[in-house]
Amino acid sequence: MKASQKAERTPGQETTETLGWWTAHKFLILRRLSQISVLGLFLLTPVVGIRVIDGNLSSSRLLNTVPMTDPLLALQTLAAFHPLELTAVLGALLVGGFYLLLGGRVFCSWVCPINPVTDLAGSFRRLFKIRSSYRLSRSARYWLLALVLVLPTVTGVLVWEFINPIALAYRGILFGMGTGWILILAIFLFDLIVSQRGWCGHLCPLGAFYGITGKISPVQMSAARRDKCNDCMDCYAVCPEPHILPPALKPSKNKSPVLKPLDCTRCGRCIDVCAQQVFEYQINMPGTVKDQPDTQRSLAK
Amino acid sequence: MNKTNDKGKAITRRRFLTDTAQAACATGLLGLGLTFIAEKSKVHAAEAMRPPGALPEQGFLAACLRCGLCVRDCPWDTLKLAKPEDPVASGTPYFEARSVPCEMCEDIPCVKACPSGALNPALEDINNARMGVAVLTDRENCLSLQGLRCEVCYRVCPLIDEAITLKRTRNKRTQVHTAFEPYVNPDICTGCGKCEEACVLEETAIRVLPQELAVGQLGKHYRLGWEEEEKAGKALVPDLLNLPDRLPEGTKL
Numbered sequence: 236m237k238a239s240q241k242a243e244r245t246p247g248q249e250t251t252e253t254l255g256w257w258t259a260h261k262f263l264i265l266r267r268l269s270q271i272s273v274l275g276l277f278l279l280t281p282v283v284g285i286r287v288i289d290g291n292l293s294s295s296r297l298l299n300t301v302p303m304t305d306p307l308l309a310l311q312t313l314a315a316f317h318p319l320e321l322t323a324v325l326g327a328l329l330v331g332g333f334y335l336l337l338g339g340r341v342f343c344s345w346v347c348p349i350n351p352v353t354d355l356a357g358s359f360r361r362l363f364k365i366r367s368s369y370r371l372s373r374s375a376r377y378w379l380l381a382l383v384l385v386l387p388t389v390t391g392v393l394v395w396e397f398i399n400p401i402a403l404a405y406r407g408i409l410f411g412m413g414t415g416w417i418l419i420l421a422i423f424l425f426d427l428i429v430s431q432r433g434w435c436g437h438l439c440p441l442g443a444f445y446g447i448t449g450k451i452s453p454v455q456m457s458a459a460r461r462d463k464c465n466d467c468m469d470c471y472a473v474c475p476e477p478h479i480l481p482p483a484l485k486p487s488k489n490k491s492p493v494l495k496p497l498d499c500t501r502c503g504r505c506i507d508v509c510a511q512q513v514f515e516y517q518i519n520m521p522g523t524v525k526d527q528p529d530t531q532r533s534l535a536k
Numbered sequence: 537m538n539k540t541n542d543k544g545k546a547i548t549r550r551r552f553l554t555d556t557a558q559a560a561c562a563t564g565l566l567g568l569g570l571t572f573i574a575e576k577s578k579v580h581a582a583e584a585m586r587p588p589g590a591l592p593e594q595g596f597l598a599a600c601l602r603c604g605l606c607v608r609d610c611p612w613d614t615l616k617l618a619k620p621e622d623p624v625a626s627g628t629p630y631f632e633a634r635s636v637p638c639e640m641c642e643d644i645p646c647v648k649a650c651p652s653g654a655l656n657p658a659l660e661d662i663n664n665a666r667m668g669v670a671v672l673t674d675r676e677n678c679l680s681l682q683g684l685r686c687e688v689c690y691r692v693c694p695l696i697d698e699a700i701t702l703k704r705t706r707n708k709r710t711q712v713h714t715a716f717e718p719y720v721n722p723d724i725c726t727g728c729g730k731c732e733e734a735c736v737l738e739e740t741a742i743r744v745l746p747q748e749l750a751v752g753q754l755g756k757h758y759r760l761g762w763e764e765e766e767k768a769g770k771a772l773v774p775d776l777l778n779l780p781d782r783l784p785e786g787t788k789l
């Protein structure tokens with residue numbers, strides 16, 4: 236709420252003026268490049284006929300050998316009592332391990348095709364000054380995640396895959412969209428009109444799943460130079476999970492400057508917009524940063 | 537909203553409880569809705585054929601990852617992934633025999649491509665595939681049954697003289713000529729759909745149907761006497777039963 240009242244300034248403008256356009260947009264551009272290249276590699280098969288990676292985000296095959304499988308999808312088939320073939324199991328371990336190492340929800344911000352859609356909705360909200368937002372529960376996504384894993388057991392069908400917008404978007408682009416775009420438009424409108432950051436930040440079960448993975452991931456985002464923060468609020472305006480900023484940026488006690496790894500998508504947009512260069516990516520072995528005293532402040536004392 | 541939060545723990549606890557209750561109710565409702573979709577999806581549309589080696593529909597819906605690798609590896613572009621509005625579960629592979637039937641590749645690349653086992657890797661001989669069963673659904677308009685020399689479905693069958701044979705029947709119209717009736721042997725037919733594609737009629741008279749729609753099944757408790765007799769090596773009933781004859785009064789056999 237606070238952020239939207241103060242954010243009449245354009246986030247990142249100050250950084251552009253003081254540190255240059257590239258510094259103010261670096262991770263945004265890199266992220267878009269990453270999203271486009273992943274999709275582009277998949278598109279090589281149907282468009283040009285060069286087979287680098289086949290399939291889609293649900294399951295794929297790299298260079299005709301390496302299997303990759305959405306780990307949440309693999310769990311769903313197991314929940315439906317299907318004895319998964321080794322190929323898919325290996326693929327799920329590979330993808331799960333990859334995101335475990337690289338920061339869990341890094342999938343959300345660097346790969347997921349819905350991210351540009353909800354980012355666009357977020358930009359439109361800022362542009363048209365849409366302030367009203369239905370407050371969804373923070374725990375909603377975990378309820379949904381539980382539902383996604385329980386329903387296959389109850390019905391024997393991978394129910395989530397009927398409406399999973401992430402799989403649907405990729406499948407649509409690679410194998411034919413049909414009426415699938417309606418669901419993607421619905422998510423855009425939901426984020427734009429009904430609930431701010433409603434889908435990715437509150438509902439998406441895959442985001443919740445990768446969040447849990449990211450909880451123990453070494454790649455983290457840290458407000459390492461938080462003593463330099465000048466309360467410009469730019470990071471609040473761009474962060475897809477702004478509730479994680481205050482505990483790291485303005486802690487009540489000497490708490491760790493690491494942004495809650497469960498929710499942080501490691502998008503790096505906060506690094507971009509911060510003119511004071513407060514934020515940085517860090518590689519911390521799991522468990523080493525929890526509730527450790529703030530070294531910089533204790534040094535200052 | 538922030539105000540109430542500051543007032544104390546009681547409000548936070550109340551908020552926590554209402555939030556949880558709301559979330560539980562919403563999840564429950566959504567779950568019911570999705571279960572409804574799931575149940576509807578179990579109906580196997582007659583025009584949508586699954587690739588060779590596909591598990592029975594119920595198991596297939598639990599196993600298929602909807603990745604499209606079978607589609608990519610199908611050299612004939614037979615398979616496609618279902619769009620949300622298509623007759624089978626969204627994202628699952630299928631083909632429509634009337635437009636592009638299965639060419640029955642000997643190396644079965646679609647089954648090899650499947651990472652999850654939804655297409656059963658135990659299928660090694662394509663002739664053992666049971667994608668469906670061809671059924672002569674319209675005996676009135678079938679040219680062969682009208683006594684004309686068509687038999688196209690028989691000629692194109694990859695298992696000619698096994699899966700489809702020609703049964704000689706009397707031409708009902710002329711009463712003197714022979715009609716060559718295409719006869720499907722459901723134990724051998726793979727359901728590739730070549731016959732359906734080839735049927736020369738405007739609307740095909742022969743169709744491949746999913747197994748569960750086309751094949752009848754004897755009640756599990758039911759035994760065929762002659763089969764049991766063969767198994768046992770003798771009749772299971774010792775003698776012919778002699779039941780009392782009921783005749784109108786005053787009559788005799």
